[in-house]
Every structure is written in structure tokens, then in C-alpha cells.
Amino acid sequence: MFHVLGAGSLGLLWIARLQQAGLDCRLLLRDQAALQRWQAADNLLHFTAPNGQQQLRVSCEVATQSDTAIAILIVATKAHAVMTALAPLRQRLSSNSQILLLQNGLGVQQQVTQAFPEQRVLYASVTDGAWQPAPQQLIWAGQGQTLIGDPALQPPPDWLLQLDQRIINWQWSEQILAVLWRKLAVNCAVNPFTLLFDCCNGEVPLRAGPWLDECITELQTVLAAQGIAAPDLGQQIHEVIRRTASNSSSMRQDLHAGRRTELSYILGYACAEAQRSGVPVPALEHLLTASRQRLSELGLPVD
Structure with a gap:
């Protein structure tokens, strides 16, 4: 299962595309109030892509209200929020867990790598354009590419190789830094x-x-x-x-x-x-x- 941390436009874009790929995924929310807003909207995400519109039902949970193990964690928060958002999830991560960071800029990637030495931490550069005109609505305005790499220069993980590149346009980069x-x-x-x-x-x-x-x-x-x-x-x-x-x-x-x-x-x-x-x-x-x-x-x- 994929867990996506961050309910902004980038996090929702990943949730939408993972669902389109038929993969089990869950959106991690900040607090109970955020969960209640999603539940009040029947957990529906109104997703507008270049090829049409869809209504997707999103599985959500409050990040701190579950002890279910996390295998693959996609972090889509703002850079300054990453460390605070990750802290309560530490107990749900094992040595086999992997973290994919989607943040702009640099600095927080190195912080996460140092703070989570037992987990494999991957870095990404994203050029997709997406925005939210209203809550639970997402417009994918510009299809881009996601370059993913391992600063430790390891090969791509198996789960990434299974992602349909027609749905999530990803490429592995040996020189991600x-x-x-x-x-x-x-x-x-x-x-x-x-x-x-x-x-x-x-x-x-x-x-x-x-x-x-x-x-x-x-x-x-x-x-x-x-x-x-x-x-x-x-x-x-x-x-x-x-x-x-x-x-x-x-x-x-x-x-x-x-x-x-x-x-x-x-x-x-x-x-x-x-x-x-x-x-x-x-x-x-x-x-x-x-x-x-x-x-x-x-x-x-x-x-």
C-alpha cells in the first residue's frame, strides 16, 4: 500500500494517479477536522485531467490515529512542514519502509536522510502543474515529469518499476542531486x-x-x-x-x-x-x- 502525506495539490495528484493505476493508496491527513471535511464530502475528489473529469473516492485517515505499518510513504507537504509531519509517523516505519520526497528546494531532503537512517529515502524533482479551485477539487493543469533518484546511488526499487509510466510519467535519475x-x-x-x-x-x-x-x-x-x-x-x-x-x-x-x-x-x-x-x-x-x-x-x- 502507498501512503501519501500531504493533502495539497501535489499530494492529491499522486493519490488520483495511484487510484487510476489501480493501486491501493491512502491519504494521511493532519487532524480529525480535516478527516471530517473529507467525510462530509463523501470522501470524493473531483479530478480534472487533460483527458477528462473523474470522481474518485479517496481512502483517508488521520496520520496520528493509526498504527498500521507504512511500506511506501510519499511526502508531498511543503518543505518547511516535512520534519514536523514525519515525526509522529516514525513508529509506523520499519527498516523496510521507503520514503519518497517531492519537495521544492534543497535542505529538507538531507534532513530526512539523516533523521531516518534505517529507511531508504528517495528524492524527486516534479514538473507537474496542479491546483485546487476548492476543497476536494483538483485540476491537473500541466502534465510534467517526475525524476526520481537515490542519493546513495542505489538502483530503483521494485515498487517504482511497477508504476505505469503512462499514468505517472516518472524517470529514474542516477544524478538526482x-x-x-x-x-x-x-x-x-x-x-x-x-x-x-x-x-x-x-x-x-x-x-x-x-x-x-x-x-x-x-x-x-x-x-x-x-x-x-x-x-x-x-x-x-x-x-x-x-x-x-x-x-x-x-x-x-x-x-x-x-x-x-x-x-x-x-x-x-x-x-x-x-x-x-x-x-x-x-x-x-x-x-x-x-x-x-x-x-x-x-x-x-x-x-
Whole structure:
């Protein structure tokens, strides 16, 4: 059985696709109130995919109200919530349990690996786009790909090989940390600017001006310090901005919703790693300081 921790858009997307694949899965909820909301809606998820609409009945439970063993745990919470959400599940995990992390940014993956040494912890990079117009409703707006890998460089697990790639478009990556670092660099160059200037992705080059180019140059240096050559990083970043020009980044969405952002696990992590590597990144540090000041002015957490 698959257990999915996190009832946001990404967690629900995994639940929906696991059900479509005919696999036994269960959604782990935060508390009794969340469970009652699902039960009041007859546990139905209204799922809109590019190929049509479906009503799926979701099996739910409160994460802390069961002692059933967990074999495969898919963690789809925000990065800053992962460790707190995992803590009460420790007793349900055995040495054979496996954890798949779907978070943006970096830092929390290493924290989980260190905190759960007996379990196999896999990392993933996700490019699917999904959003919730209302509770128990999910729109899969953009079909992407999920790159999955093991930082310990082990081969893919058997359960993953059994997932139908026509339903969940996954690929195994032997270099998952490099994949996540490149994705982090793209997010560092886009998301904080959308937060700072409260703009869509496509407006970033105009609003940021030369500051964006300075950040890209520094991000290439940060990647190089990690052993990752990225001469095409600028081209990749501008291509992402072009393709997602009308999109509002997840960081900007969190800003508008008054939620804690993942700034610390994206730009904050990059700046911290640059400092540890002795790499000067004044443009990125300026962006981090300005972003934190913006969050502080709005009364939102800066970490």
C-alpha cells in the first residue's frame, strides 16, 4: 500500500494517479477536522485531467490515529512542514519502509536522510502543474515529469518499476542531486523576484533588469562549486520564464495566500551553500535580504 502525506495539490495528484493505476493508496491527513471535511464530502475528489473529469473516492485517515505499518510513504507537504509531519509517523516505519520526497528546494531532503537512517529515502524533482479551485477539487493543469533518484546511488526499487509510466510519467535519475540543484538554480532566479515585485514569471527580466543576469552568473558559480557544470543555465532560465510567462510562481501564490514561503529552502539554501563553499554571491544575498524584508513588511515568516 502507498501512503501519501500531504493533502495539497501535489499530494492529491499522486493519490488520483495511484487510484487510476489501480493501486491501493491512502491519504494521511493532519487532524480529525480535516478527516471530517473529507467525510462530509463523501470522501470524493473531483479530478480534472487533460483527458477528462473523474470522481474518485479517496481512502483517508488521520496520520496520528493509526498504527498500521507504512511500506511506501510519499511526502508531498511543503518543505518547511516535512520534519514536523514525519515525526509522529516514525513508529509506523520499519527498516523496510521507503520514503519518497517531492519537495521544492534543497535542505529538507538531507534532513530526512539523516533523521531516518534505517529507511531508504528517495528524492524527486516534479514538473507537474496542479491546483485546487476548492476543497476536494483538483485540476491537473500541466502534465510534467517526475525524476526520481537515490542519493546513495542505489538502483530503483521494485515498487517504482511497477508504476505505469503512462499514468505517472516518472524517470529514474542516477544524478538526482544534480537535477535538484539545477532546478533550485532556476527557482532562485525566478521565484524571489516574483515575490519581491509581485509579478508573473514573464515580467521578471523587465522588473529585475541586470540584477537577474548577475544572479544567473553567481548561480553558475554556486553550481560549479557543487561539481555541476551549467554553461546553459541562463538559456534554461529564460526558456522557463518564456514558457511560464503568465504563471504565478508558488512563492508568489504563498505570498498572496498569507502562507509561509519556501524561500529558505530555495534561495536561502543556495546562499548558505555558497558561503560554506567560499563563493561570493552579493547579488543573490541582496535578493535574499530584499525578499525577507518584503515578507517581514507583510507580517509573514522570513525563514
